[in-house]
Amino acid sequence: MTSRLKRSWPPGIRYQLAIWYTTVFVALLLCTGLFLYKQLENSLLNSLDTELAQTTNQLLDDITYDNGTITVHDELNNLSRSDLLPLNNDHQFVTIQNSLIIRVLDTRGHVLRTSLAFNHLSVPHDSVSGPLADCQPWLGTIGQPSFRLYSMALTNHKHAFAIIQVAKPLSQVQHVLQDESLTFLIVTPFVLLVSILGSLWLASRAFAPIHRLASTARQIEAGDLHQRVPVPKAQDEVHFLALTLNEMIERLDLAFQRQRRFVADASHELRTPVAVIRSKAELALAQVLTIDEHNLVLRQIESEAERLGKLISNLLALARMDEGRTILETESVHLAVLAEAVVANAEISAQERGIELHLEIQEAVAIEGDETRLIQVVMNLIDNALIYTQSGGSVFLRISRKGTWAIIQVEDTGEGIAPEHLPHIFERFYRADPARTRREGGSSGLGLSIVEWTVNAHCGTISVKSKPGEGSTFTVLLPMEKI
Numbered sequence: 001m002t003s004r005l006k007r008s009w010p011p012g013i014r015y016q017l018a019i020w021y022t023t024v025f026v027a028l029l030l031c032t033g034l035f036l037y038k039q040l041e042n043s044l045l046n047s048l049d050t051e052l053a054q055t056t057n058q059l060l061d062d063i064t065y066d067n068g069t070i071t072v073h074d075e076l077n078n079l080s081r082s083d084l085l086p087l088n089n090d091h092q093f094v095t096i097q098n099s100l101i102i103r104v105l106d107t108r109g110h111v112l113r114t115s116l117a118f119n120h121l122s123v124p125h126d127s128v129s130g131p132l133a134d135c136q137p138w139l140g141t142i143g144q145p146s147f148r149l150y151s152m153a154l155t156n157h158k159h160a161f162a163i164i165q166v167a168k169p170l171s172q173v174q175h176v177l178q179d180e181s182l183t184f185l186i187v188t189p190f191v192l193l194v195s196i197l198g199s200l201w202l203a204s205r206a207f208a209p210i211h212r213l214a215s216t217a218r219q220i221e222a223g224d225l226h227q228r229v230p231v232p233k234a235q236d237e238v239h240f241l242a243l244t245l246n247e248m249i250e251r252l253d254l255a256f257q258r259q260r261r262f263v264a265d266a267s268h269e270l271r272t273p274v275a276v277i278r279s280k281a282e283l284a285l286a287q288v289l290t291i292d293e294h295n296l297v298l299r300q301i302e303s304e305a306e307r308l309g310k311l312i313s314n315l316l317a318l319a320r321m322d323e324g325r326t327i328l329e330t331e332s333v334h335l336a337v338l339a340e341a342v343v344a345n346a347e348i349s350a351q352e353r354g355i356e357l358h359l360e361i362q363e364a365v366a367i368e369g370d371e372t373r374l375i376q377v378v379m380n381l382i383d384n385a386l387i388y389t390q391s392g393g394s395v396f397l398r399i400s401r402k403g404t405w406a407i408i409q410v411e412d413t414g415e416g417i418a419p420e421h422l423p424h425i426f427e428r429f430y431r432a433d434p435a436r437t438r439r440e441g442g443s444s445g446l447g448l449s450i451v452e453w454t455v456n457a458h459c460g461t462i463s464v465k466s467k468p469g470e471g472s473t474f475t476v477l478l479p480m481e482k483i
Contacts, residue, residue, distance in 0.1 A: 354391035
């Protein structure tokens with residue numbers, strides 16, 4: 001039983017909302033009931049107090065004061081004797097529903113006239129001393145059963161000569177309050193039941209669109225990401241959730257497409273050098289070769305193995321980048337020194353291709369970065385420029401500064417890039433001219449992807465401008481070292 005309760009608690013959001021709705025409704029119902037009860041009680045007491053005050057004012061004419069003598073007329077005597085039923089066996093008096101009891105005292109507290117009920121009531125002394133002291137009426141609840149007492153001083157020329165006290169039982173008020181309380185207690189369970197059912201209905205109705213979204217999202221599999229969850233017309237939170245889910249599914253779809261394309265391209269790129277190495281080795285084993293032919297085969301195998309190793313290194317680098325395992329070892333890097341080293345290394349390859357390689361250092365700048373990664377950035381950009389520049393062309397490497405940004409610019413006079421290819425050149429294995437990539441030294445399509453990642457990791461940006469037949473210009477902006 002305990003384990004079953006643990007599995008079922010906490011309940012679902014729909015039931016949690018219903019519980020919260022019901023709890024808040026019960027609290028509001030109790031507060032409202034208590035407020036209305038107190039309002040009704042105060043209203044009934046105020047009405048009773050007004051009645052007592054009016055009755056007292058009507059009785060003032062029946063009490064006169066003349067030369068120190070207080071006279072109580074027969075009308076008051078008759079009223080004070082007609083408001084009670086006989087005593088019962090327990091010596092308890094029984095009051096009539098709307099009866100009044102009256103008592104008249106002089107200033108010394110001697111009773112002049114009284115109803116029998118006053119003999120059984122415990123009347124506080126303040127009800128006499130208070131009006132005599134400040135000539136203000138006194139109101140209060142006394143006795144058991146309870147009476148509402150109105151006590152007032154009688155004055156002659158601003159001189160108090162007597163006290164008149166009028167009381168009325170609170171039985172009628174109590175009966176009304178009890179009836180209302182009983183009605184509230186009877187109605188409350190039904191109201192709570194309706195509120196619980198209404199809360200469940202409202203919660204179910206509120207979560208119906210979310211349930212539809214969840215059902216649709218559950219039907220969308222990794223291989224079928226072209227589906228989208230329905231977007232409700234109402235501009236509410238569910239509408240926003242549906243849009244967010246569709247945007248997430250769109251990103252996942254693009255990510256899966258890139259992943260599938262990456263795997264396919266990687267497999268294709270790895271298959272080519274392996275096939276070349278295998279065919280050359282089979283050729284060398286199947287035929288008797290001269291030493292020169294044997295050396296040629298070995299050089300071809302070495303070239304393909306070198307290309308395969310470079311491709312594997314790039315794939316591993318990209319995998320580490322995607323997993324966030326690549327750590328930059330930052331230090332102060334002088335771009336002029338770095339550019340000179342890269343140009344010296346690439347000069348031989350440029351001469352073999354018949355391309356002039358120029359270095360222009362407009363201003364010496366330094367940045368905080370990983371020198372090894374930055375060398376790779378410049379080398380990849382220059383290699384890319386050399387690959388797509390014909391013999392007799394030129395490649396320019398420029399180092400400059402603009403404000404707080406260091407600028408690395410690689411410009412070539414090659415064949416350029418068509419506008420439809422520009423948005424994709426930083427994608428993995430993407431080539432603007434696939435036919436040229438199988439030649440020796442051709443690009444694997446990973447260099448620019450590594451360049452983009454490295455530049456972004458250094459909080460920089462990279463952009464390209466190109467026109468077919470006019471060459472291309474890659475511009476890298478990196479934040480300068482803070483002095």
